[in-house]
Amino acid sequence: MAERLLIRALKGGKYTKIVTLNEKKVTKMPSVLERLPGLKTLDLQNNLIPKVCPEISTLTQFQGLKLKEFYCEGNPLFLKQPVNAVKQEDVWSLQETASRFIMNQLAAKNPFLMQAIKWYPQVRSILSQGRKCAICGKYFLTTWLECVKFFPPSKNWKISRNLQFVPLRVLICSYKCFNQRDPNLFGIAQV
Template sequence: MAERLLIKALHGGKNTKIITLNGKKMKKMPSTLERLPGLKILDLQNNLIPKVCPEISSLTQFQNLKLREFYSEGNPLFLKQPIIAAYKEDDVWSLQEITLRFIMHQLAEENPLLMHVLEWYPEVRNKISQEKICAVCEKPFLTPWLECVEFVPPPKSWKISRNLQLVPLRTFTCCHKCFIHRGRNLFAIAQA
């Protein structure tokens, strides 16, 4: 059944705007979707798809699709096995990281002397402009200790499936201590 729907969609070519393959027990994502540049809505909910196909996952081809809506709930796309984060007691920040964290903290406190001095050091301003905010303590830092994903409720302005309650958001933690004290919706990202 899913094959016939795909063949019909492919015959439509760039005129195909919507593909709904909800609950078709598909085990892989159709790689032929890259041949549908006019596709606006792709519904692959409630299938058995464990990963995104290489043709779709490459960023340049996926951008060419110009999708407005993509539904993939109910597929085992994420590996749900906890992995212990390796932590070494001798992990030490560089002197540059310590100094820049101090400067960013002072800037947050609006230290007038430091704000004036920074006008003379464009390389420090450039480094500080690359700051990230820790997902746990919300303090600025430059070198992340761990890349994470946090599941948050989607904005009200999004047009999404009613089933979707949380969306993944890429975040970082600044240190092991923050990662240990994270909330229940924050997970480390690891290579499987």
């Protein structure tokens, strides 16, 4: 069934605007998608696709093409098995230690540092790259751990009805904070 729909889409060539292959038990993204430069909507929901194929990048706006909608909910695109992290002590560089101290003192409105920072534009430039830890709320310069938290989308968003959770990127400053995270926060690791 999916093959017939793809053949029909290919016959349309550059005039094919929509390809819908939801709930067709498709196990991989069709590589022929790159031959549809006019494609605007691709619906691959509720299939068995384990990864995004490289051909999909040729359809994105980054390549100057016009894919506007891409639906892939209900596919096993993410490995959902927890992996234990290796416990390690945090050893920061001198720049990281000093940056954390200064950024947190500036956040606390330390008048001496607030006055002194005006005279050092290079330091201001470095500190402007700092982030706030999602767990403890303190500032840090170097990303210790990138995590993801899944939350339900807002009711007024225009999204697929099947989308139950949206991933949000979360940065954490240390292993100590990572151990204090809520159970809905996951570390991102390459395995």
